[in-house]
Amino acid sequence: MMKNTRLAFLVKRYLAGECTSEEFEELKFFLENKDSSELEEIYDSLPELSHIQFPKHTQEKVFKEILADTQEHFAFNRRNFSLWQKLLAAASLLFIISMSVLFYYYRYSGVKNLDNKVALVTPGYDRAKIVTDDGKILLLDTLTSEDEAKAYGLERKVDQNGKLYFKYLLARRAADNKLHTVTTPKGGQLTLELPDGSKVWMNAESTIQFSNAFIHNERKVLSEGEVYFEVKTYYNEGKKVPFRVLTKGQQIEVLGTEFNVNSYDNRVVTTLVEGKVSIVDKDNNSVTLKPNQQAIWTNKFEIKEVDPLYTTAWKDGDFAFYKSKLEEVMMSIARWYSVDIEYRGNFENDVFTGTISRYEDIDKLLKTMELTGSINLKREGRKIIVQKSNL
Secondary structure, eight states, X not given: OOOHHHHHHHHHHHHTTOOOXXXXXXXXXXXXXXXXXXXXXXXXXXXXXXXXXXXXXXXXXXXXXXXXXXXXXXXXOGGGOOHHHHHHHHHHHHHHHHHHHHHHHHHHTTOOOOOTTSSOOOOOEEOOEEEETTSOEEEGGGOOOHHHHHHTTEEEEEOTTSOEEEEEOOXXXXXXXXXXXXXXXXXXXXXXXXXXXXXXXXXXXXXXXXXXXXXXXXXXXXEESEEEEEOOOOEETTEEOOEEEEETTEEEEESSOEEEEEOSSSOEEEEEEESOEXXXXXXXXXXXXXXXXXXXXXXXXXXXXXXXXXXXXGGGTEEEEEEEEHHHHHHHHHHHHTOEEEEESOOTTOEEEEEEETTSOHHHHHHHHHXXXXXXXXXXXXXXXXXXXXX
């Protein structure tokens, strides 16, 4: 187990803007797994922060807020930094950390007039983490060098709309074959081209796992969260190689198609856009979907005719809902903007229909939703309070 002195050292390195990517991952891991008493001890050892007193139960939240608010500012290449750039980066980090600390100070010290915009809430952006089975960790939003990308078996590409994505290079030697786990955090997304040329769009808080060699007689991807697949037909020795997606007790088999798989909760919702898919569950029940059909599975399959627009709009930069339960809508917002939701009342019968950009300012988005007249949405920092409207 890591000693507190080591963790305190890493925190200080981070505050100074001197963490390597490996040290950052180490710090992140231990902050997320330390209990409150250990964090309190470490906190008290840091003169940069300990002059402000917080209730004990909030100190862990302070550290996690620091991580949440500063990951995007870690994406610089330290090998090419001049001294003044390092100092500027460190100053930026300290400013952001100070804002985070002030937020918690005012929130828990009884001061009531803190502007709720102090906790800056921004839309998600392209970021993900890749972990290989040999323990290597790569943060994609820090990857700016072509040579570094190729060292990880990746190629940086730009699509016809100018959007960056990453392409996996097919491993030719058995020694290069590794199992890759790709994860997007809350407030993150990723577009990735698999070794066979198929593309995946990963929504926030999603994970896929696959071999970068893609065994020639089977292409298999494990999926959690929400992932859109654009599968290319792939041949090996003149035979079509099946593409299989495994998620929560289901196997989806395709041979050249486009579909969306949502497995965030205890359901698996598969929506077919083009082609044909066959789905088999853990009890060997099976269904086959045609375009514009959706399979909803809990313990059995339910098939619906749908407009895929509302299911797949997220990958094109929009929220789109049609008679969706309010809780589902708010959960999508929470994942993308990395906020918490608090309900004050019963909203089981409330539904929402509408389309809005996922890159909209969050306060404008909430005001737009309020135009339905049935709900009131109040933001306090990184928390959104949902109440019945008084109108």
